Amino acid sequence: xxxxxxxxxxxxxxxxxxxxxxxxxxxxxxxxxxxxxxxxxxxxxxxxxxxxxxxxxxxxxxxxxxxxxxxxxxxxxxxxxxxxx
Numbered sequence: 523x524x525x526x527x528x529x530x531x532x533x534x535x536x537x538x539x540x541x542x543x544x545x546x547x548x549x550x551x552x553x554x555x556x557x558x559x560x561x562x563x564x565x566x567x568x569x570x571x572x573x574x575x576x577x578x579x580x581x582x583x584x585x586x587x588x589x590x591x592x593x594x595x596x597x598x599x600x601x602x603x604x605x606x607x
Contacts, residue, residue, distance in 0.1 A: 525554055544587070
């Protein structure tokens with residue numbers, strides 16, 4: 523899945539503190555997810571996705587990039603996995 527690979531790429535960039543494209547990469551990931559037709563089948567996952575987006579936004583505002591990485595790794599990746607089970 524390309525979305526999972528892109529999430530892992532963002533996480534690695536955060537750990538390497540290569541954050542110059544972080545905002546653009548996050549926007550692209552969330553756009554891809556929200557445009558996914560499979561998400562419509564799971565309304566509870568849509569709500570969870572909105573919560574993750576909000577959490578990432580707040581973390582970026584506070585420059586807490588490790589929190590962004592944790593949200594992606596432990597919240598978003600498992601959510602995407604549930605969509606494709």
